[in-house]
Amino acid sequence: MDLIDVREIRVPNARDGLVFAPGERPLGGGTWLFSEPQPGLTGLVDLTALGWDPIRRTEAGLEIAATCTIAELAALTPRESRDPRPGQAADALFWQCAGSLLASFKIWNVATVGGNVALALPAGPMTSLAASLDAVAVIWTADGGERRTPVAELVTGVRSTGLTHGEVLRSLEIPESSLAARTGFRRIALSPLGRAGTVVIGRVDSSGETVITVTGGTTRPHQLRFDEIPGERALADAVDGIDDWYSDAHGTPDWRRAMSLLFAEQLRGELEAT
Ligand SMILES: Cc1cc2nc3c(=O)[nH]c(=O)nc-3n(C[C@H](O)[C@H](O)[C@H](O)COP(=O)(O)OP(=O)(O)OC[C@H]3O[C@@H](n4cnc5c(N)ncnc54)[C@H](O)[C@@H]3O)c2cc1C
Structure with missing residues (x-):
């Protein structure tokens, strides 16, 4: 869908470009943003050129960038764990939750994990995944700082989150436990x-x-x-x-x-x- 009020799409490649004017919003994969009219939206700030590693293993667990696509996340589940088994390891959930977003490979390849959580639909499978694994959302604040909050608390209702204007969901951290x-x-x-x-x-x-x-x-x-x-x-x-x-x-x-x-x-x- 054409977003006829959008005047500019900025594509920053560093954090100092993440300053949001009143009518601007972050753009992930755009699979929802371009799917319906967006009253009041005058600009988009594309996050996908920031160069965030989609998935990083750390000593504490797994860090999933907000710009990681559903397809990249789904690939975390080894092929042999894709058939449901009782009491399976947590890595099966990546495939199961990605599969809960019933869309074509075209959507899977561009829709982002961060966009799914930030959109906060009840049927948001990345929220299901992150909440079930006690993931913590790393949020870049408008003043250049950072704050952390459990994903289970970040999503507060239908299309409602604790993110304020100018804040960007940077990543989800899943603890090793x-x-x-x-x-x-x-x-x-x-x-x-x-x-x-x-x-x-x-x-x-x-x-x-x-x-x-x-x-x-x-x-x-x-x-x-x-x-x-x-x-x-x-x-x-x-x-x-x-x-x-x-x-x-x-x-x-x-x-x-x-x-x-x-x-x-x-x-x-x-x-x-x-
Ligand atoms: C066929 C089809 C089926 C779908 N099925 C489902 C479904 O079952 N469940 C579901 O939840 N959705 C579904 N969707 C909607 C949508 O595709 C997904 O929610 C998708 O994950 C959104 O991600 P995106 O990167 O495309 O978000 P975008 O469209 O880019 O953005 C969505 C919202 O999140 C904000 N945003 C994006 N990234 C960030 C960030 N890092 N920090 C802060 N804000 C951010 C944007 O400003 C916007 O408000 C479906 C869509 C299609 C076309």
Whole structure:
């Protein structure tokens, strides 16, 4: 779609170019920005020439640049881990969550991880992935500084985040403890190629800590944390405590709640058995 009010697209190659005038916004892959009218948008600042390494292994874990594409992220899952197995390693989630964005390879090759999180749709699979692995968002602030916040807290609602004008999501940091965890994944949609109705991801760290993350069916991510794999009642009560089941063409709140309860219990059993 032509964005007829856009007067300029800047393509900085260094951080000092990331200064945003009132009508300017960051441009990732543009798969959403160019898909609908953008009232008030007069300029775009393309992030893709900043030269950020898409994926870096560090001592602390994995650093994924905001400009990493969905395709680059999906390739982190080894081929042999792409078939779902009970209690699989966390790296399977890269493929599973990328696959949750049901789009052609053309979209996968340009849509960015940062754009997906910053867009903050309930069915944002990069938010599901990052929240489930306790990823921390590294944010470049407008004054030239940097701040960090858990992705599970950065996304605050439908199309709503803690990012303010002039801030840029720089990267997501996934801690090694999450990468070493056992995980399970469930997703459902109303039709085979439909947008996610709910996504439930279970994770058990080597310490035994268990995190069940619910996204897609809710307006924001919910992490249900337990010191060990919870009992059936405790888990069901925690899921029942969620009070913002989302309602749109991709599912009703009752259905999303019911499927999330079912999936959480399935994952509990699966993670207990492995
Ligand atoms: C066929 C199709 C299917 C889709 N399915 C889904 C789906 O299932 N779930 C879903 O969530 N989306 C879906 N989308 C929407 C979109 O493609 C994805 O959300 C995509 O990941 C957005 O990334 P992008 O890099 O293209 O973002 P852009 O379109 O470039 O930007 C999206 C928003 O994020 C901001 N932004 C981008 N990068 C940054 C950054 N680093 N820091 C701060 N702000 C930033 C932009 O200013 C803009 O407001 C789909 C799109 C298509 C065409």
